[in-house]
Amino acid sequence: xxxxxxxxxxxxxxxxAAMDGRLEEVTKAAVSSAGDAVELCIGLLGVMCLWTGLxxxxxxxxxxxxxxxxxxPVLSFLFPSIPKNHPALGAVMMNMVANFLGLGNAATPLGLxxxxxxxxINPRKRVASDAMSMFLVLxxxxxxxxxATIIAVRSAAGSGNPTEIIGxxxxxxxxxxxxxxxxxxxxxxxxxxxxxxxxx
Amino acid sequence: MEIIKxxxxxxxxxxxxxxxxxxxxxxxxxxxxxxxxxxxxxxxxVRIIPTLVGLMVAIGVFxxxxxxxxxxxxxxxxxxxxxxxxxxxxxxxxxxxxxxxxLALVSDIIKVYGADSFIGRVxxxxxxxTETIFYTLAVYFGSVGxxxxxxxxxxxxxxxxxxxxxxxxxxxxxxxx
Numbered sequence: 001x002x003x004x005x006x007x008x009x010x011x012x013x014x015x016x017a018a019m020d021g022r023l024e025e026v027t028k029a030a031v032s033s034a035g036d037a038v039e040l041c042i043g044l045l046g047v048m049c050l051w052t053g054l055x056x057x058x059x060x061x062x063x064x065x066x067x068x069x070x071x072x073p074v075l076s077f078l079f080p081s082i083p084k085n086h087p088a089l090g091a092v093m094m095n096m097v098a099n100f101l102g103l104g105n106a107a108t109p110l111g112l113x114x115x116x117x118x119x120x121i122n123p124r125k126r127v128a129s130d131a132m133s134m135f136l137v138l139x140x141x142x143x144x145x146x147x148a149t150i151i152a153v154r155s156a157a158g159s160g161n162p163t164e165i166i167g168x169x170x171x172x173x174x175x176x177x178x179x180x181x182x183x184x185x186x187x188x189x190x191x192x193x194x195x196x197x198x199x200x
Numbered sequence: 201m202e203i204i205k206x207x208x209x210x211x212x213x214x215x216x217x218x219x220x221x222x223x224x225x226x227x228x229x230x231x232x233x234x235x236x237x238x239x240x241x242x243x244x245x246v247r248i249i250p251t252l253v254g255l256m257v258a259i260g261v262f263x264x265x266x267x268x269x270x271x272x273x274x275x276x277x278x279x280x281x282x283x284x285x286x287x288x289x290x291x292x293x294x295x296x297x298x299x300x301x302x303l304a305l306v307s308d309i310i311k312v313y314g315a316d317s318f319i320g321r322v323x324x325x326x327x328x329x330t331e332t333i334f335y336t337l338a339v340y341f342g343s344v345g346x347x348x349x350x351x352x353x354x355x356x357x358x359x360x361x362x363x364x365x366x367x368x369x370x371x372x373x374x375x376x377x
Contacts, residue, residue, distance in 0.1 A: 033260030056237020
């Protein structure tokens with residue numbers, strides 16, 4: 001997918017520039033953007049190290065598994081088809097907490113484990129279960145406690161207050177997660193009522 | 201809406217204290233573990249340099265040529281209907297496909313308009329509240345061999361659209377336009 005987007009942007013850019021007679025400017029932009037990319041990464045380094053360092057402590061101290069335990073009751077509402085005490089529930093929870101804390105590297109393997117566990121109790125192996133759909137909808141609209149990357153980008157760009165968007169990000173993601181949960185529940189009930197696929 | 205500003209101001213310090221005190225309570229050598237974890241930040245950030253070079257060059261060419269202005273002009277009616285600043289709409293379209301491309305676009309927009317401008321705040325909020333839907337679904341469903349994903353994409357895209365509109369709304373409410 002990205003292959004096409006990337007090619008399209010470059011091709012469209014050079015084409016429009018050629019028609020407009022701005023090829024020289026565009027060439028300059030291409031060269032300076034390459035430098036900008038490296039500068040951006042150097043600007044990000046400080047905040048990213050600070051955050052991954054702090055998160056290292058959070059992981060080691062068991063904060064992740066403690067939050068997971070506390071949030072268990074919410075899960076039975078979101079994933080009614082997963083039996084209580086099934087390992088799938090634990091993996092789902094750990095992945096959601098890792099996402100919440102912005103632990104990208106830890107979240108993916110946990111998420112894949114959760115998918116594997118949910119697949120074990122999925123009666124139709126090639127069709128997504130309701131639990132899987134809910135899990136992925138939550139995963140793609142997840143609330144992030146400290147959006148470290150965007151804070152780093154803002155601080156590298158010389159923002160007067162790089163963290164001022166934390167609260168607005170929370171509100172926007174909460175809206176998104178709520179909409180996602182309602183949509184997923186609505187679709188699963190709709191499908192169930194029509195009796196097409198069954199409620200699994 | 202003052203409460204949102206307060207939450208933003210306290211979020212990071214509270215997390216710091218919470219993490220440090222839990223670490224100390226569990227008897228962890230917090231500084232050593234911190235340094236060890238910070239090393240991971242270097243490799244993650246350095247590893248995205250090639251990706252960002254490729255994408256930022258594409259965005260730089262796209263913007264300098266005037267093609268971005270054409271795109272923004274073309275989506276203006278749709279942006280107007282949704283109440284989104286037209287400059288932020290290309291990000292909304294790109295975000296579900298690629299996280300690193302969106303990051304490159306966000307830093308480009310922030311460079312042009314400023315991090316503390318209305319558009320800068322909106323794209324920051326959009327970037328933080330949305331996810332790379334297509335990639336995530338492909339990886340997770342692919343890992344267990346699911347072929348029929350039923351309503352998952354539809355529900356994820358609804359959530360994504362809501363977060364775009366909500367980003368504009370909450371930034372207007374908290375920071376003013």
